[in-house]
Amino acid sequence: MGRKSENTFREFHRYLGFFLAGIMAVYAISGIVLTFRNTDYMKSDYQMTATLDANLNEEALGAALRKRGFKVNKTEGDVMYFDGGSYNVKTGEANYVEKRLPALLENMNKLHKMHSGNPLFWLGIFFGVALLFFAVSAFFMFRPSAPIYKKGLYFAVAGFLLTIVLLFV
Structure with missing residues (x-):
């Protein structure tokens, strides 16, 4: 793969990451809070x-x-x-x-659990596609012959296997 395409993926990855940093923080925080939804924690x-x-x-x-x-x-x-x-x-x-929950956390949870009946459902679709791009573009940021790429593949396989295990637990 040429140096030009590596830089292009890096630029898309970088600027999309900066653009979506806020919404990723919302999803991360609300995901943690949703873990405790069956308790009275913070309510x-x-x-x-x-x-x-x-x-x-x-x-x-x-x-x-x-x-x-x-x-x-x-x-x-x-x-x-x-x-x-x-x-x-x-x-x-x-x-x-x-x-x-406090109003801010309640609104974050509503955004996290959005469905197709919500007027902003397209935001959830865009965010999902952007996260999929992050996952795929990471494999195009380094040359396949680079040692860091091979090490990255080991981590990717480990993460994939962990996901499979979690899906069946």
Whole structure:
């Protein structure tokens, strides 16, 4: 491979890396935070009041409150009690505690978990393609005959094998 094409890949790799440094930091931080999403780590309590439809059963109440694994602990008269709150069956009034991350981290997580219904879904696609370019362009930054290229291949194979192991664990 000629020196000109090596420099071209290095330039694209370098300037795309600088351009995407901010979004890569967001994905890195939110990925770490998402690791703890099943815990209350860094979350604060917010007292919530909502008026829902009256006469909801346990399943419908859990769906209305958007709580996974929802379970009513006890029912006394017209009031159903669940972890962190209560629901009045006759009036439809629900009082409960919701745990949330700080607004900045919550927004970072929303960006990280973006889907095709989000108006900015193209950003996620662009970022994915850019990361794929980083992975591929790294192999074109050095001459295949260079010792550093061969050493890099060993690391690439090790990383690939680790990924395969992680996918099946």
